[in-house]
Amino acid sequence: MDILTNLDIRGAALVLSAAMASMFAGVVYAQTPPPGADAATPAAQPAKAPEPAYTLTGNIGIFSQYVFRGVSQTDEKPAVQGGFDWTHPSGIYLGTWGSNISWLTDGQPAVSAPLEWDFYGGYRGNLTPDLGYDIGGLYYYYPGTYPGNGYTNPDTLEVYGALSWKFLSVKYSYSTGHTFGLPTSAGSYYVEGNLSYDVTDKVNDTIGKVTVIAHVGHQTFKGFSASNYTDWKAGGSFDAFGVTFGVYLTDTDANQALYTNAFGKKIAGTQVVGYVQKTL
Secondary structure (H helix, E strand, C coil), rough: CCCCHHHHHHHHHHHHHHHHHHHHHHHHHHHCCCCCCCCCCCCCCCCCCCEEEEEEEEEEEEECCCCEEEEECCCCCCCEEEEEEEEEECCCCEEEEEECCCCCCCCCCCCCCCEEEEEEEEEECCCCCCEHHHHHHHHECCEEECCCCCCCCCCCEHHHHEEEECCCCEEEECCEEECCEEEECCCCCEEEEEEEEEEEEECCCCCEEEEEEEEEEEEEECHHHHHHHEEEEEEEEEEEECCCEEEEEECCCCCCCECCCCCCECCCCCEEEEEEECCC
């Protein structure tokens, strides 16, 4: 190979090398963001789902008996209970709830009233993140057949107000008319304090939330002071297999002679209630 040929080959090699270096530099420059620019553009955030117009929930349960304010409503026999609640984001709510009962018919053949059917509504909100309030009304409806003369219809309307702080709450309920069949008893009231504390959200893969409850209340009947009493309750529940299992104990200091039914049962005495409930 002569000298000219060798120079031509070297020159061609130098030109090729310079071209490749220029192309590489261009690629590197193209991949390098300009000063002040982010190295990567963040992914677009998904649009926030719109708030639902309302929520509708329900529940149904089987109870060993129905105890209301410390007094058995089913002659210490089982009860099936359930209801629905409609809630608006503004805080307005409406609901209905029902249970079989026997306290109106026990020993009274002229009365046929196997059901308690409640209707309620109100407004709830928060004064602070932990302090809530609730105001509303509740109508206890007992459809049935009653004697015509001298019998006071047991249907009752109460208005209520409540305050809650974390797992504690207090509530005052005021009767606007005859109270559970007592004539001229408008102004009767029930005041109560409640505790509902979630011990844990989950125990294991089978047992979920565990909750303990406690309650104390005082019922005052205007014009019937001998029937006044204080009641209390304590118990707990846990979630498992998609349902809630619970048990609680109730008792009162009521005059047992006034709260003994026609079958001789002290319906305001010590009561134990077990239940299984499903939220829908």
